[in-house]
Amino acid sequence: MAALNSPTAPSSKTGEREIIRRSADYHPSVWGDHFLAPSPEDLVPNVGVQQRIEELKKQVNRMLNLASNDPTEEINLIDTLQRLGIAYHFEKEIGEALQRIYDAQIDENDDNLYVVALRFRLLRQQGYNVSADVFSKFKDKTGRFKANLTIDLQGMLSLYEASHLSVREEDIFDEALVFTSTNLKTMMNHLTSSLAAQVGHSLELPLHKRLHRIETKHYISIYKEEKSRIEILLELAKLDFNQVQLVHRREIREISKCDHGVIDQLPEYMKVCFRELENLFNDIEDEMIKEEKLHQFYYLKQEFKTLVRAYFGEAQWFNNGYVPKLEEYLQISMVSSVLSLFNVIAYIGMGKIATKEALDWVTSLPKLSRSSCIIGRLMDDIKSNKFEQKRGHVSSSVQCYMKEYNVSEEEACKKLQKMVEMTWKDINKECLAPTPVPFPLLMPMVNIARMSELTYMYEDGFTNSSGRTKENIASLLIDRYVV
Structure with a gap:
């Protein structure tokens, strides 16, 4: 709780009451405006x-x-x-x-x-x-x-x-x-x-x-x-790698423009967050109307509501000093990991193959989606546990396991890593025929688990993105082949 009183934490005022907000103290973006400037090839x-x-x-x-x-x-x-x-x-x-x-x-x-x-x-x-x-x-x-x-x-x-x-x-x-x-x-x-x-x-x-x-x-x-x-x-x-890279770079440039506009106008903490989220949803809704995909917008909004409820649940745990059992923790944290939201976003971008039935399935958090989210959540917790607990954070799966089974942090991490390995077996099982949706619709969830393996292989590569994460991004989006 000490982090709540940190004098360096960002603060905001509501009337006479000052709210001190915890800060993760993330390092600045390692890319700056790199993706805003198009190259001739772009x-x-x-x-x-x-x-x-x-x-x-x-x-x-x-x-x-x-x-x-x-x-x-x-x-x-x-x-x-x-x-x-x-x-x-x-x-x-x-x-x-x-x-x-x-x-x-x-x-x-x-x-x-x-x-x-x-x-x-x-x-x-x-x-x-x-x-x-x-x-x-x-x-x-x-x-x-x-x-x-x-x-x-x-x-x-x-x-x-x-x-x-x-x-x-x-x-x-x-x-x-x-x-x-x-x-x-x-x-x-x-x-x-x-x-x-x-x-x-x-x-x-x-x-x-x-x-x-x-x-x-x-x-x-x-x-x-x-x-x-x-x-x-x-x-x-x-040649194909270079061509696909160009597509990614154009997309990243457009996203970077949007994000850059937000960063330039951060007068108040929550107001800006809600205003920009509203603008984002309005833009998405307009695009979906043009493409006659408005029915998909409903699923996106519902998934965001589910995410916010998960955040609220974790905030209650933190403020009450509550350490849940592992199973209870995972029910909320696999949603707060945002990975299930990513799956829905991926479906919306996959065209006609993502039917109403497919969206109903993925938003029901089926076993394949749960498994990929659990892998992401556990790998993140194992690598980021010390850093997050130091700055003040809701109990991670590591603390939950330690308390529930009365074991050391080292032993808890070993057991959770074993859970990751077993959960991969569940992913493999869920991808075997017959499957509830066409095979290509399973891949976003499998790739979420793969992304987690890569990001948290040696460290929390999401929080510290200046090392291996930067190298991987450069390999994917910057370094080109001379043919």
């Missing part, structure tokens, strides 16, 4: 680049058609397209290929760990409910994974990545994760520096939990050094 579309992209897409289409005659070549090509960030151009072709692979179930390469694990991962991450039993053949008579698998680096990496798409009670993947991660760490000491770096990158955070657009930038740097690289794919990946 203003003038490069027709030649777009024509070259279309030419390359035709060539890749032909490659996909030819690869359909060789199952191993086909899954390798699909994996490469996905990791280079250009698979979205070939959704129809890849969708048909994966359905064909799924229908085939077993092929002559089933004793090849790399192929079996890659095939499994590609299908699972697209929602196909393939069985984990395909990995039983890689165990010996004692029920352990065969020792000779450890000499197969690509196979071990492939199994490691596949194990992160498991659901609860798939014990074979828990065993696979321990087996692969332990042996891969040992193998790193005997690999070339480039291979060791690739293995280290996977062990740091598996592909399934990474934000794909940022991972694309990393994989391009790896792929360009591979002797077996296909230059057509590399060129398309670089």
Whole structure:
């Protein structure tokens, strides 16, 4: 409570009463007006680049058609397209290929760990409910994974990545994760520096939990050094990355203009907040009327009301010095994390696929949405707990767990991290067919969890955005490829 009386905290006056407000003392924006100033590339579309992209897409289409005659070549090509960030151009072709692979179930390469694990991962991450039993053949008579698998680096990496798409009670993947991660760490000491770096990158955070657009930038740097690289794919990946980056930069510039206007006029704390929120909603409503999407506006308003109620609940906890049990805490804090609101906003931007039924579903806070919000909330709390409690803050999941189970802060963080890992299994389960909404509508929630993994991997990258967060933003929105 000391932070409430801090002389450095911002204050406002209501009549004769002065209210001292706590301050998080966030550092200033690391970007300033960077995104307000358009570059020449932002203003003038490069027709030649777009024509070259279309030419390359035709060539890749032909490659996909030819690869359909060789199952191993086909899954390798699909994996490469996905990791280079250009698979979205070939959704129809890849969708048909994966359905064909799924229908085939077993092929002559089933004793090849790399192929079996890659095939499994590609299908699972697209929602196909393939069985984990395909990995039983890689165990010996004692029920352990065969020792000779450890000499197969690509196979071990492939199994490691596949194990992160498991659901609860798939014990074979828990065993696979321990087996692969332990042996891969040992193998790193005997690999070339480039291979060791690739293995280290996977062990740091598996592909399934990474934000794909940022991972694309990393994989391009790896792929360009591979002797077996296909230059057509590399060129398309670089050109496409630059084009998508331009779209993001234009959008960020427009948002920055709006925010800049708000920052310049902050005379009073709450009045400005409500006035600008009202202006924002009026602008959104006008746009939705033009696009005949006014029915979606209702869901956005309701979600904001739910968010404000969650904030009010947390304020009551703080003012009363109340430390709830973990389950009670999560019921409110997973909403106050704002992540469920992000899901609704994402749906509104996804066009006709986000039907009334889909919006009804996502605003009901289904298990997939709850799971992604819980991951975000817990990872934030684990990394920001000390900083937030120091300045005065509602009890986090760390304090709630410590009090409820009478354990140390270190033990509480370990248990909460384990909850994060188990909640990922719930996310994987909720993405398996049949799903209540079309598969693309599941991805915003999965990406929320991925964003949380990236942001809070080593620190509170949201509060301290001058380190890794700045590097990731620069990689995504500033650094371009010369092609």
